[in-house]
Amino acid sequence: MNDHHDVHVGLHSEQGALPGEHPGRARNPVIKVADLAWLEFEKPDLRKAETFAHAFGFATAARSADELWLRGTDSGAPCVLIRRGPQSSFLGPAFRATEAADLSRLADRTGSRVTPLPESLGGLVVDLADPNGLRVRVTAGMEVLGALPAQQPHTFNFGHSTARTNSTQRPPREPTRVQRLGHVVFQTTRYRQTLDWYLEHLGLIVSDFLYHPGHRERGPAMSFIRCDQGSIPTDHHTLALMLGPSNRYVHSAYQVADLDALAAGGEYLREQGYQRSWGIGRHIQGSQIFDYWRDPDGFIVEHFSDGDLFDNTLEPGWAPMSASGLAQWGPPATKDFLGIAPGREALRELRAMACALREDNEFDLGRLRGMMKVARS
Template identity: 35%
Template sequence: MEVTESSVKANHGASVPDTSASREQISQAHWLQSRGIKAEERVQLTRLSHMRYQHPDLDVLSDFMLNFGMTVAKRTESEVWFRGYGVDQYVYYATKGPKKFLGGVFAIDSKEEFEKALKVPGALPVQKLSEDPGGGQMVTIVDPDGFPFNVIFGQETGEDASTPATTKLRANYPHEKQRLREFNRFERGPAAVHKVGHFGYSTERFEELLSFYTSHFNIVPTDLLYMEHDGHRMDVTTFMHLDLGQNHTDHHSFFLGASPIGSHVHHCSFEVFDYDTQHLGHQWLASKGYRSVWGVGRHILGSQIFDYWWDPAGNMVEHYTDGDLVNEDTPIGILPAGHESLAIWGPEVPLAFLQ
């Protein structure tokens, strides 16, 4: 094909309204109504607090997490709590033992809502977290696929810690020069983690889990991806956020993907400050010999810049920055599933990420 001036167009990017980001959309209220979900009966989660895992070697894990950008909040012979520089007392908890996923943890603000969580099917006895930084109590709810889902109440919040990673840089554009007689200089090191952003599952019971989480908790889809089967649409992936009314929240705190080869946790993700922080963190982890999964690139749904890694036990963990924010007025995007919906730029998606 002959290349002409009219056939080659420069790339383009823009921040567009959520109401026009997808060709096909449905309101959150209509989707909840169509599934018979009564919003007032759901447990009102406030935010994603931290992740919980079991690891065979806490020393090896600690080395990785320090290079990943966390700090140690507390450690004993059999447990370690890692924190970021946000308000959470810790963003990752690990206990010693064979490799095991122990669930994500959502915080709740009121005793009334916590008591509602205790009545969700699959709820186990309350666990006192008296030895954990910030204290509190937690209930683990085993979902229909056997995944542990945790709700914490009564934990004291911390304070934002100061960190060199939170210096906002000025950018110079062709027709807008913000940085005058100032030079950008950086120090190499880990990408400091701010908070945990999201986690999710690959599951053989997609529809059952979608119904379970959206009916029992204030979790709603931001995007639903489907595949065509015998002339009918079948939802196979969803990115979901906390329904906090008019308050804005992350594009997704939780996600589900249909899996034909077995159910398992897919990955958990942690926010870092900006693009440079993330790239410097990528170089730092690579220099230490850790294994990259996929990245650095830019997602389409959620818009995040992503960078996925394997931890020493073989769990997938992610750095992300620059994610979308939504609220109850954000319509649910309805899109066809496919590799092309995963990223607008970055390396080719590896098979390991899709499993």
């Protein structure tokens, strides 16, 4: 198959699906979730986690000896719930149902139960497990936190369009203010099974598929997936899934006001001694301006702004995967971001490769060669 394709040329759906390829949506999903609600983590040092969170741009919604809730300036639920635990781990995502009746429908179809959330959160939840064993929560009726004062976007002079006169542009070097949770990315050894599970149970739909160069006939190896709210546009991706040798969290992303908020906030993080993983740049799939950081527990978190919004009429795009194709502009993707920098994380992935190749899953020698080709591209 001819894979001569410049990932930096063209638009979202320049390459649509070929006959017989994955349609990118389930024909009759159980429910259609409205959005991500929050992410849950376990960490041993809540004080250290909160210090980084404030530098990154979160506000504290609630704090106890054993729990830390982090929020953005938008109204709604907290973005991140952290529980004290013996080691750092990602516990799973929570999605917000469109209506409370969806929980009963989901529970009936999956043999689960609708149970109350803690009184401090309010509302109801159905707890599921995806094909990798990751806990996935679907919620409704939670307490709504009121909006906080937001960081206002700057007024820009674009070329000959001058909206700002007799005033200067002086973004302060201080923590940006996170507005909301945008998306989360997982790696899975059972990519196709996991993809179909999220489409069928939660009604998500694919915005873009990526495949290993030269191996399109084997199907996609990554997908960017959005919520289906009909004619109401939603983020290009709320969830992204990628095939790999282990089942793990890759990163999560949080919206900020604009490029200046992202860049000045990044300078503040750098001055506080935190590690930039990759950035600043602009993605291709999703178009977001991005900046990636590692928190003290090693998790990658992203500031983003100016992302694409699609309604449910847009069909999935298809493109070959490459490291250079992760960005329209910006520095090359770093070894740290790609997970191949020498260190504990790379060693864990090497061990995972050896295990995955001996197990019954989708990660085989052909997929390994494809992944290595992507990392070198």
